Amino acid sequence: MTASGVSLSQISLTLERLRQLTRVDVQPCWNNFLSEGIVSRVELNARRHVAWPRQQNVELIQNIIVPTTLNNFPLTDLSLRLVLRWWAEDVQIYVNDQFRQAGDLFDCSTRVLLSESVQPGDQFTVRLRLVSPKHDDGGLVQSICVYETLAADRVDPGFLADELEVFLIAITQTPSYRNQRQEHLNFLTTLLNKIDWLALPEFPQKFDNSLIALRQTLIDYISTNLPNFDSKIALLGHAHLDLAWLWPVAETWKAAENTFKSVLSLQQDFPNLIFTHSSPALYAWIETHHPDLFSQIQHQVQTQQWEIAAGLWVEPELNIISGESIVRQLLYGQLYTQEKFGQLSPIAWLPDSFGFCWQLPQLLKQAGINYFVTQKLRWNDTTQFPYSLFNWQSPDGTEIISYMSAPIGEGIDPVKMATYTAEWETQTGLKTALWLPGVGDHGGGPTRDMLEVAGRCQSSPFFPELGFSRAVDYLSEISQQCGELPVWSDELYLEFHRGCYTTHADQKRWNRRCEHLLYQAELWSAIATLLTTAVYPKAELEAAWKQVLFNQFHDILPGSAIPEVYEDANQAWQDADNTATQLREMALTAIAAFIPLSPPPQPDFQPVLVWNSLNWSCSQGVELPLSSPEAWRLYDASGKALQVQVCRGKLRFLATDVPSVGFRLFWLGRKMAETIETSFSEAENTPIQTDAFANFNTSIPLIQNSVNLNVNSPQTWVLENEFLKVEIASETGNISQIWDKKNQREVLSEIGGNHLHFFEDSGQYWDGWNIDPNYNQHLLGPPQLQSISWQECGDIQWRLQVVRVWRTSEFIQDYVLEANSPVLKIETRVNWQERHVLVKAAFPLTVPVDFAYCEIPCGVIKRPTQPQTESEKAKWEIPALHWVDLGDENYGVSLLNDCKYGYDIQPNQIRLTLLRGSTWPDPKADLGIHHFTYAIYPHVGDWKAAKVTHRGYELNQPLQVRVPSRESCQFSEQALDSNSFLNVPSDSLILMAFKQAEHNSQAWILRFYESMGEKTELKLDNQFGLDIAHSVNLLEQPIESPSFPQISPWKIVTVQLSNNSELS
Structure with missing residues (x-):
């Protein structure tokens, strides 16, 4: 041992000896109070805790008697405190049968004053009533009696020990004294050797004087030799x-x-x-x-x-x-x-x-x-x-x-x-x-x-x-x-806390849905206010936003709260959802009634409006729920019949080139002359294309009477359009092949994709928060295939349903491939009944790359697939918003989602975390029904060239289709068949908000972010006669923006718009 080590050891022993003069460990002295007059001595565990099982009560009792001296140091007239620390959900402390204090898991320590001035023989009966947590064993962690003095003529040995240890920390741990460290240690060791221990117990004043002298000598030493002893x-x-x-x-x-x-x-x-x-x-x-x-x-x-x-x-x-x-x-x-x-x-x-x-x-x-x-x-x-x-x-x-x-x-x-x-x-x-x-x-x-x-x-x-x-x-x-x-x-x-990207999937789905709904409600309400006599619903929108913001608190949205919290949260989500949906529908109805439409090709045709809330042109399959869809046809604005597909009471068609923040007009007409009974009241101005939010407490109705439309070979399950050919394995229901027809290459590795990987995920103290770091070593068996059946097979959409079971959980997945789309969607319904199991969807790819690109709020982050540093290796579960992309400048594959956030990546594999099964703090977290969609998007070029961010938004904000009543519409020969109310001709600018200004009802706020890390320019076209008044910050205060309208990479840009006449 070095000289420094010897000094430190000697000093530490002396400081502990000083503390033992006024501090005594009474942890072993507790008794279990069993009933009146019956007690038993507690046993301490290896950590010297008084421990008892979870969800149980314990009552501890101890009789503290003040001795005349403690290790020969007199205690008369000193104050006495009982220092306690615990791990318990509820604590009640009684002294001499008088209630003194309560505590819990977080108010978990105290210094209970037993007496301000003790005398030998004083007695204090302390009783503790403790309740262990629901998730963990309880524990009384520490019990110490501390005697203290504040008298000017006495030195408190315990407090002096703390003073000396603070001095020791300063001379050994701060850079100011690194060069003189040993010199200071030697001085302190010499000084401590002068304590007159032999004066106790007969001459306590002599002992006190030696401490007083020590203290004063050290003060003088600091003044002379440590000029920088001035921390604050x-x-x-x-x-x-x-x-x-x-x-x-x-x-x-x-x-x-x-x-x-x-x-x-x-x-x-x-x-x-x-x-x-x-x-x-x-x-x-x-x-x-x-x-x-x-x-x-x-x-x-x-x-x-x-x-x-x-x-x-x-x-x-x-x-x-x-x-x-x-x-x-x-x-x-x-x-x-x-x-x-x-x-x-x-x-x-x-x-x-x-x-x-x-x-x-x-x-x-x-x-x-x-x-x-x-x-x-x-x-x-x-x-x-x-x-x-x-x-x-x-x-x-x-x-x-x-x-x-x-x-x-x-x-x-x-x-x-x-x-x-x-x-x-x-x-x-x-x-x-x-x-x-x-x-x-x-x-x-x-x-x-x-x-x-x-x-x-x-x-x-x-x-x-x-x-x-x-x-x-x-x-x-x-x-x-x-x-x-x-x-x-x-x-x-x-x-x-990597599990918080996944735990309580219902909260994640609610959050994603409400965020997009509120964006749409504000957008269309602003447009309705600018075009019509509608009044902008500022108060209602703010109230709904604040409900969502509250639920984004860091123990609600992550899924780390008790069940009662989610009873309140779910009601708030539902209220915000209802408000946003109602406001959006009112706005769309007002706009539809205001805009002139071209006359119908036939007098009895019904107008169909498809709305796009994104700031780029979109093409997607949409559907109309009709009582007799086979009796109707769909036409474009010129009267040309369009290809449609009928399935389960819905008329599906492809809506192409719906303009940025705008609409395209279609017409619904009878297929035959006789009267067809249909109910437009159900379809009229209702949200048809939005996914119905899952009921998490009901069972999934299995599709009955599904028809296998592949008459050539019932063992071959292939979905195909002009972009992709997708083959589903008849033995497992996994994807065995995705062939990129445009680029003539296989997307998945030879083992295929959409493997459902199940892992044991237990043993974590922070159960709802943390995934087992070793989960990969505990892979469980695959699901069992129950059935494969065609649900739709037509010119607009192919839909193949796969039903699989794992233990007591059921996975129903529809592989969906639309015409004119390079995206394979996997619409999923799960009845999840597992505890301490983690499930991921795995996609091994043929594109080995060094980095993955992940969408984050207002941007994209590059993460290594082959981590080198310890901090990179620690990111074995990563958060992302709509998508993660694995690729390089030549080719890539994106995994999109509509409400999931946890991923893990390897050089040639992406996995999306679907569900967990934690039991604390919510014993039933995630049990029940879940609805979610994820999608594979193979593409040529990198994620920028492939507009992956656009594809992610399109999955989360699909086109909306409405059937307004003919009576509410205006018709004009000069009307347009489609219109963009707001257009920004830049692929990299993503519209975040279009809303009324907070403090000026005549001004409007437009917010974008640059999404590709490239310079661009803000050019604004709109139908409202609005011009950019000035740049503002997020609080809508004017700011200087010298480079505007040039937008630098990754910039978040907010501008205030005003009417042309107001600017002149």
Whole structure:
């Protein structure tokens, strides 16, 4: 052992000896209270915990008697606290039969004051009633009696030990003293050897004097030999409040009320206390239900004792929501903060979200935010994130100062705080750290004991200087001190919680559906307002958006909450869905009644309007539900009969070249002269093409009486159009071959594709959050094929149904190939009944490549298929939005989806994660019925040339077909058969929103993002007489944009439009 090692060992033994004078471990002294008068001594497990099984109660009792001395140190007149830590869902603490305190999984430690001045022989009967969690064994983790003194003429040995350890941390762990480390260690060792241990117990004052002398000598030594012994810790009270998690939302409101009242009360006694909190959604609830409390908070904000770190409406999941959802989190969060507190929040406070998409810096900066704060990457399971303070750069080049904070939910622990401060100084070179004391997750905030301990530490010359500060003041100060920061130009991937891309698939489907519905509702409502007398439904849209934004909270959308949370969430999703659908239909009806249509080719023809909400021309198969579809034909605007396909009460046809944000007119006419009974009332102005949302609690009705239309060979199952020839294996139902006819090449490897891979996925403590890292080693058997049958086989669409069973779960998959489409869709219905099983759809390909391209909010990220570094290897499950593409500049294959987010990639394989079966925190997560679609898109060229982003949007926002009544329509010989209301002739610009401006009902907001990483130009054609007034940020404030209308790569662009006459 080195000299340094010997010194450290000696010092550590001495510090522990000092602590044992005033601190005694009473963990083994608990008894199980079985009934009155009957107890049994507890047994400690290997970790020295008192443990008991999950979902059970335990009552522990202990009689504490104050001795005259502890290791010969006199205890008379010292205060006594019982320090407890536990892992339990509910805790009640009684002292001498008086209730003293409650706790839970998150308020999981305390220092119970038993006496302010003890005398030998004092007795305290402590009783604990504990309830273990539903998902885990319970545990009493720590029980220590701590005797303390604040008397000026005495030195507290335990507190002195903490002071000395803080000094030891400073001289051994900070770069300032690296060269003199051994010298300082030798001095401290020599000093500690002068403690007069032999004076105890007979001469306690002599012993105290030796400690006083030691302390003063060390103070003098620091003053003379350590000129840079001047670290600081800025304190900021905090209470992380999960809006829903292991409790329902209603409980959160109560926790918030109690937390805020507690903070305000403490600020009366500790006026230096500064507190911060995020989430305007929570403040809005307080404002509505407790206006007096809200007024007090507003006052504290004005006096700078309360900081509003509320840049986003909630602290959301930020990997799997759309770019526009992030915009609305920022827009509604900042607008509320500005209106209610007179300021914008300069901080994105996101301590607990499960990773962060690469475009977040650009989005934050465009919403007036200058600082990004998290601590979640400290949870990484593989690598340590390299920076604590850095510039995070988006793909467009935007940078934001980013801060990896200290852990949240901590108390005032001088040793832990000093350790963190030393680490911070080593990483950044800065001597001022930020610490966030306060009970979190379920609220609580700072406690009185924390603040009293902080006051005691502040009076010590050994501890870093303590003082409360707002986060914005701290971040502003260090950003000026730090010089040039390292740059991180990538996503912030959390190496943990990878199952959250998949768990609770119903929430993911609801989210995707509502995001696209709200886009359509706003778009068509804006157009209806501009064209007709319709009134823009601003309040209704905002309310629906806020329901969606709330459900994007980082423990709701990821699927990591209890069942009661999803009862509330599902109602909110449904309400938002209903609102958006109703507003869209009202707008389309108003537009259809306003626009002049060309006269019908025949007097009795019914108009059919096909609507396109995307900003490029689309061609897709659409369908009309009719009571007797075989009795009708479809015609184009000139009266030419079109090819149709009839199946199960629906008339299917191909709608080609439907213009950008526009419509194309078709006509429905009788096929025969006699009267045909049909019900247009069911079809009229109803959402025909949108997928019906799955009922997750009913069984799947199997298709009966299906007809095998392949009369030549019942064992050959082939779907074919001008682009693809797809063969389905008769033995398994997998795809055995996809032949790209245009490019004359096979798409899949020789083993075929759409293999359903089932894996055991168990053993993870964070069950709903985490996939077993070794799941690939636990491949289970394949599904059993039940049947293959043709559902449709015609000129418009081929549809082949495969039914497979795995254990007690049923997979019904329709392979769908439309005319004029290079995309093979796999429409899936599953009755999922598995627990701790993971299922993926695998597509081994013939295109071995080094990188995959994945859609993220407002962009695309390139990820390696052959990871080299440990951090790359940790990304064995990755998030993506509509698609992942495996290919190079010559050829590629995309795997699209309509509500899935988890993928894994290899050089020649893509797998899409379909479902999981976790049991905590929701025992029945994902059980029941699921509807989803994924699709294979082979293409020549890279993902840009193939317009993969367009294909993803087309799968998620298909064309809409409506049959307005003839009486509601206007007809004119000069009318157009199709029309684009809004057109931007750029393949790389994706329309994110077209809406009324927030503060000017005569102005309109248009938002795009550049989607291919290329320069382009914004050219706008519209039917409303609108011109671009100026560029604005995400808060719709005017900004300078010198290069406009040139758009740089990956840029998010928002402009305000006004009528031509208003601009002149």
